[in-house]
Amino acid sequence: MSAPTRDRVDDTPPSGTIRAPRRLALEPRQEVSRGVLVAVPVLAVLLALIVSALFLRLTGHDPVTVYRVMVRASFASRFGIADTLVSATPLILTGLAALVSFRVRLWNIGAEGQLYLGAVAAAGMALLLGDRLATPVNVVLMIVAGALGGMAWIAIPALARAWLRTNEIITTLLLNSVALLFINWLIFGSRSIWRDPDSGQFPQGQRIPAAAEFPRFGTTRVHLGLLVAVLAAVVVWLVLTRTRFGFRMRVLGDSEDAARYAGVPVRGMVLAVLLLSGALAGIAGAAEVGGLSRRLDPSSLAIGLGYAGIIVAALARLNPGGVVLVAVLLGGVRNAGTALQSLPDRVPMEVAVMLEGAILLFALGSEVLVRYRIQWPWSRPADDPAQGAGAAEGTDAAEGAADPAPGVDAADAAESAGGAAG
């Protein structure tokens, strides 16, 4: 399953003289054509499908059948498409959450936990309000509560990052585990208002009042959350491209020093961007509660929606429009996971998660094609016919595949291994 390792960038000093690289080399692209931008993600998905097919084959399932069932379940019927859109709704929002933070090279990996807390806040709001208010008011208040819940959950990592430069990757990541324990406690470990008091043996969340349910479209399960998510994508796009805030995000993303010299309030921006990211993830949680589960339900919330948002943002190359498209694609993959279990040979639904991971791996790997033009060794005049002859490897390399430099002889390598001492 490992990605190709041979076709790598040359890091070997061409012993002594300066020459053009003789093997595979990467040349930064000055501009990227539209064709490449579309072709590369498609290629990545195809490769992921091939690798996953290999695993399916090895474990005794027929990949063609599996993929056919997946397509049929998610994209081929009206209800299939509707369910795909339902799955895509939270992914759009968590994808946007990853997008806004990654754009400034802040790494909020905690959308998962922020989503849970958004769900807790939104469900709490709905349960507190009861049936007193009209649905539109309820819905708005729940979304606000969700956003605040997500923001609250990222507040400490964000403050610590802004003022103390505490690594936000680890703090946001660890809070995901804490958040999961927290919602489990609310439902299974306590007598909180979130828990249905009548559920004895098998505790579950208290159902939110009917007035707080997000409206659904027709007879499908597609709910208002989808509209909110798409609207959020538009807003994020507008903020990024049309506002001073978005401009500052771009400057900060390019270089923190440049931003500081240009008078951008760096701390405030870091804080604001992370809070915005948390808010988007929190809204995803609110939409799941209001539109889908209609109660705080740990098992239907904790399905890796936050982590999947990172895939969505990466595949979309941090582009808000792309996030919507990729979320629908990935939503289809996830939605199909359940359909697979009805197959006669019971393919585990985790194929979907495996496929997700594989897509992300290949998307990352193929990103290199967008940023660089590959120079094949045979497309240049070779200036050194001796290249590659008598390739002796001189390092303590444990992995043969990891050893890239057949051009250096043992003496060179031994010398270079000792070179750092000097």
Place this chain on the structure above:
Amino acid sequence: MNDSVLAFTLAAAVAAGTPLALAALGELITERSGILNLGVEGMMLLGAVTTFLVASATGSTALAMLAGAAAGAALALAHAALSISLRANQIVSGLALVIFGTGLSTYLGRPVEGVPLPPGARITRTSVPLLQDLPFLGRVLFQQDLVVYATWVLTALTALYLFRTRPGLALRSVGESPATADAMGLRVNTIRYVHTVIGGVLCGVAGAYLILARVPAWSQAATTNGIGFIAIALVVFASWRPWRALLGAYIFGLALRANFALQAAGVTAIPAEFLAMAPYLLTILVLIALSASDLRHRAGAPEALGLAYAREER
């Protein structure tokens, strides 16, 4: 808490801290080369499920551990290819490992969920002669299994390697300043590949140990359970130093075990979920405290951590 309960709890903490220590050592070695691999959790899980499957098929502990190590190495190699050769974002690539590793190991483990390990393959206690009879310390440290002792040796070797050998010096220079290392004639990318894979091997072994010694049957949820992420935090906590990583792992082992100890002692005032949060919250507090006390020096992090190195772009 009387003496024997304390000894028992500390011994359990050492055992619980061992997979953490192994994974943290692996991540430490990888990060010393300048590569950040957030995929520890994925490598551990895949290592664990591979170990379980091989142990079930062959009954051999050694083969199973080897297979687990190989699985961790394979995922690490993917990360290396992506982040070194293809210059992908290391953070996203590491998370891709987590997602892919979790998906694949759940997929592979689904048919055997809840199936116990063959008893012959289980790692059992091997007490150290003489030392096991030491008062108190004997019970805490020397009535463990071989992997626990091996972890100490490994920690010592890692410390020696890093600070007392030429390849170790080369490793550190690549992590601090790849451009300089390159100019000195070091093969930056080779060194990074090798140490990323070594890190993967250790994470795979950590997963193998979890399933062979700590968890009675295959269960996706109960196996790693976020330990991989704590291991990453431990490396920061340890300022990238092996002995501190080992000590930190035992402290966290204690935090992981405190749950059981308190329940056994009949403390019910604090819900189990909150006790289980303690290790994570503790890590976050420590990280924040560390960064507050050491704003300038990044707490000993390798200077080039997380950055791809491209000679023509420097």
